[in-house]
Amino acid sequence: MAPTRGEQREDAVLRATLELLAEIGYGSLTMDAVAARAKASKATIYRRWSGKTQLAIAAVERHTTGADRPAPDTGTLRGDLLALLTSMRDDLTVQSAALVLGLLTAMRDDAALAAAVRARLIGVKRDAFAPALDRAAARGEIPAGADHELLAEVASALLFSRLFVTGEPLDDAFLDRLADAVILPLVHGATR
Incomplete structure (x- = not known):
């Protein structure tokens, strides 16, 4: 229609x-x-x-309605994490980055706006990690109870920093390093 x-x-x-x-x-x-x-x-x-x-x-x-798509199931935690990181990177480099920058200062002064941005732009990313971690725990790859909120916050911060602070590339090699050197070690040590 x-x-x-x-x-x-x-x-x-x-x-x-x-x-x-x-x-x-x-x-x-x-x-x-x-x-x-x-x-x-x-x-x-x-x-x-x-x-x-x-x-x-x-x-x-x-803008974020389509962003809450299901987390990919690649069959391995590393594969799922790389798919999530790739999706986050792609969203950030396409339009979300400019949008977030356009809202950052206002978020400090407008509680309603800040809550909506946090819930939609940040909350969607945070919630995307939970299914991947739950599947990995069910397969026995990791202990149950990994802190998906911490992982999403760390991943988002590093992607954001790389894009806006250091200006270094957000290429696949960086995503591999992020998964292997930061996210996977956190998963194994970050239980609630």
């Missing part, structure tokens, strides 16, 4: 919001700019979202 005119308008507004967040950041985002980019009226936007925070939250939620 084809999307309705209202659904098309909503998609255009949310897409424009994401683009502007990535380009100019939350602080510079205005409803006027979103309306102009989406070719919509401000009245249309305000009928659906009461303000900039609600609009940004809706855009982040829409």
Whole structure:
């Protein structure tokens, strides 16, 4: 079934919001700019979202809807971890990185926005590790109870640091090193 005119308008507004967040950041985002980019009226936007925070939250939620896909099952913990790290890297280098940078400062000052970004952009990554670890424990590869939240936080921090701080490549060789030298040793030592 084809999307309705209202659904098309909503998609255009949310897409424009994401683009502007990535380009100019939350602080510079205005409803006027979103309306102009989406070719919509401000009245249309305000009928659906009461303000900039609600609009940004809706855009982040829409952006991450496909990100909560099931964790890959390659048959081994190392294979699953590499698939997860590859997915995280690809998401980060495509659009999420610019989006997160556009939101970082605002997250410090806006609790609702921070909660939504943490839940969607960070929470999805955190939750992706749990099935891989559960499968590995069921196969006897690792002890039960590995801390998937810590692993996701460490992996995210290292990918983010590499992309924005050191500027070094996020290539497959780095992902192999990250899995073998950091994540797998943590898995074996990080039980709750």
